[in-house]
Amino acid sequence: MDAIFQALSDGTRRQMLRDLATGDRTVSELAAPHPMSLAAASKHIRVLENAGLIRREIEGRTHRCHLEAAPLAAAHSELSFYEQFWTSSLNELDRLLREDAAQEKQAAISSRPAAHKDD
């Protein structure tokens, strides 16, 4: 699990996974969109491979990379546990915003006709 989250902790690697989601890619194709050397890109690919998120098939001189999404299920499930907490935070935020809006509306009504503005 450490290796999976570690692999995901970099924007270049997350983009590579996104690219693989649309189909297999050679190492050069995966590296191409990123402003870095092929060696640096290969290092990122190796991190993804070691985390089990990429399977590499070697056909002659071509290394073809394939997305292995299954290990992400465990990471997803770890995060799903916290869904109850961020849902309740969002509900609380929603409640506060509605309260604010209602108070502002009330203030606008009671201050009529002499309009004044609160901070």
Next chain:
Amino acid sequence: MDAIFQALSDGTRRQMLRDLATGDRTVSELAAPHPMSLAAASKHIRVLENAGLIRREIEGRTHRCHLEAAPLAAAHSELSFYEQFWTSSLNELDRLLREDAAQEKQAAISSRPAAHKDD
């Protein structure tokens, strides 16, 4: 997003978040279950704090830690994108296992009464 996944890439830190899910904890309480110095545990807490996953309230000499789950929603959503892929892998695995089971059953029937065992 990098900082969130980085924070999650360590078992000690994931356990600390789980502990906070059951209620607020002081730094010492968060550190207690882990076989490491208070300084090492504090470093982990700081990583969680920098990723926005912990809010620290200082009451006199006590630092009370509170889970901030909201940033995990973004990480969860990033992983949800891949759900279609691991679901199809699991369906495929399920299909292969069923096929295997059916073939074994067929083999067992056709080899009767002379029982033999495949690897």
